[in-house]
Amino acid sequence: MHRPSSAVLAATAMTASLLGSAAPAQAAEPAALYVRQESTACSDTGPGTLAQPFCSIGAAAAVVTSGQTVDVGRGTYPERVTITSSGTPDQPITFLASGVAILSGATAGFVIDGQHDVVLQNFKVRSATDAPVLELANASGITVQGGSYVMGTNAKAPAVRLAGVTRSNLKQVSVTGSALFGGLTMDAATSDVSVRGGSVFASSISDSDDGGAGIKVDGPGNTVIGTTTGAFAGASIEIGPDATGTVVANNQVMGGARFGIHNRGAAGTAITNNTVRDHCQDGIRVDGASTGVSVQNNVMLSNGLFGQVYCKRPGPGGAEIGIYDDATKDTVVDYNNTYHHGSPSASAYSWNGTRMGLAAFRTASGQAAHDKDTPWARDSEDSANSAAPGYQDTDRAGTARADNPAVPNTGAGPVTYADRGAVETVGNPVARFDTALDLGANSVTVDATTSTPGFVPITSYVFDFGDGTVVTQGTPVASHKYAATGTYTVSVKVSGSDGRTASSAQNASVLRRTGTIGLISQYTLWYAAATTAGIGVAANQPALGAAAQFDLADAGNGKVALFSRATRRYLTNGGSVLPLSTAVTSSETFDLLRNADGTVSLKAGINNRYVSAPSSTASLVASATTIGTREKFYRVNVADNERTFKAGINKRHVTAESAGSKPLIANRTAAGLWEKFTLVDLGNGQVALFARVNNRFVVAESAGTKPLIANRTTVGPWERFTLIRNTDGTVSLKAGINNRYVVAESAGTKPLIANRTAIGPWEKFTLG
Known part of the structure; x- marks a missing residue:
């Protein structure tokens, strides 16, 4: 839609004022257009409001204007959407998947040709065959953020193709392409494009020894930073002869049938802080008429070794780093870690086709003075060159560089503690804690002593008890009493003196x-x-x-x-x-x-x-x-565990005589193991007496006609008693089998027996 300039609007307003009449008011364009495939009210000829949304993305694309957002809801859209309008840098056109919006079908995808300042966010595109699922041509100011772009297994084109694109960004995009036709390509007319984060992988492993590259850069001034890529028949990342000034940094290059990173004659390429492993040929190869190339701070492992999953055909193998042709004149190789199937790695390098180890490479090339022949990740710490071309202040995850005080700083440049490879070892603390609940006090004690520091000591503990109470202190143990029972989320945040933090949480139930x-x-x-x-x-x-x-x-x-x-x-x-x-x-x-x-x-x-x-x-x-x-x-x-009974008549303790082998009798002056009985709660006011000395139940033997003895392994009618609390503070026992009271017979000189019908001095006991 054409918009009049501000000058024209001002002139029109002034004219209307002079004529004494106002121009007719026009309705403002909506800030958003809505696409809701699953809505019963959707219509491609409607207004695109939330109440009456479009059914298809293409219908919204046909009418969207600068500054508007196309909000696409959940659904599977069988469309190839061509965007024919442009925005401005301040008011781009935005296509946003606010639900799980999937473009699917043989020709599914997005096409932006000749437009500028357009944003695509969080879409999933599947199954195109002969055309890319994302095609950008003669475009500028394009931002593709999030989402995934997946080509079909039998695709005959790369998944994402850029031709004549400038001033654009692909951020955190997942790309799946054909092993033979590639993942993401940028032609020679594409420049000032940043591919940052995300992943580019092949959908299957090919047994071809040649094919599409994971990321192919043929134009100047582009950057590939922080991606994960691999599994292609061609190079994982390929830089063509015209791609001058390319930066390839912080990438995780994970394996493939040919090279990891291949610079094919481009000048001024910075290959910096990448982790490259498991390729059938050279991990990093610089050849052709390449000039001014820098290969620094990379970690190389197990490249050029046939026998890996990607290497389905026999071949010559390769080196971790190979420099060929005119590139041998001025390529800078330094501060890399290389490990090539053995230590020391006798063939980790190739100098113009001659395989050699690190020492020989230094002699032949005059390079690699600070390279290391090592497989250990710890050897990459605090040893990179932060002045290397393409060096990033953060690692592939956006984490700032960190100094491990336990490792000497042997790097160069302004940050001598930067790490080699794509990932910085940051030494974050780890928050761990144990909770000790006290249900009687409605309290919890949180002990974070097992938390571990990062590179520096933990200086602060923040305890959040889940009920609005937050305690910050320098020690790792804190307690709290809850005002009410319930289940609370308890968390601990630990902080080091370097400001790095870690948190942990768990639920704690404080019940009645x-x-x-x-x-x-x-x-x-x-x-x-x-x-x-x-x-x-x-x-x-x-x-x-x-x-x-x-x-x-x-x-x-x-x-x-x-x-x-x-x-x-x-x-x-x-x-x-x-x-x-x-x-x-x-x-x-x-x-x-x-x-x-x-x-x-x-x-x-x-x-x-x-x-x-x-x-x-x-x-x-x-x-x-x-x-x-x-x-x-x-x-x-x-409270009823291991009690004692003292006969009131003689003030002697009842004992399970002879460790329970003889009847109970009240004749002990002191209480030991034989004199302890546990009252087992049988319900309905009844108890059983469990002798501590032999873990046997006391029985009113022969239905109460014989003395009590502790020799039963289960409780039946003869082992049941009612504990009666007398008004004078003593207790009496009534046998359940005959309803007779237990008596310290003959004033305690004879064994206890349950044969009394009333409570007198001989039937009273003090419960201790």
């Missing part, structure tokens, strides 16, 4: 504690405990120590979570039951079920399977579909 318990496996008669031996939680502990104590936490909807006091982690169902989780999800929830015999079972929330104790050496596992002996546990409230 409803009790602390131990679980005795009915199968093993040992406590389930969180172990440090790598088997998770196993029923293998004889006593209720810290490893066997679990906080019951309210997980909502009637479910519980079990929090290991030893590991400060929740039990999680990861196949085996493991004490590893800091946060509660469905994998950490259980139904705590009371069985008819007074035992409890755990049903995992993630799979509705019951937790089993397979043995005393294997981890608990939530795999059972029914409840049997292995799925039953006796619940012990921690």
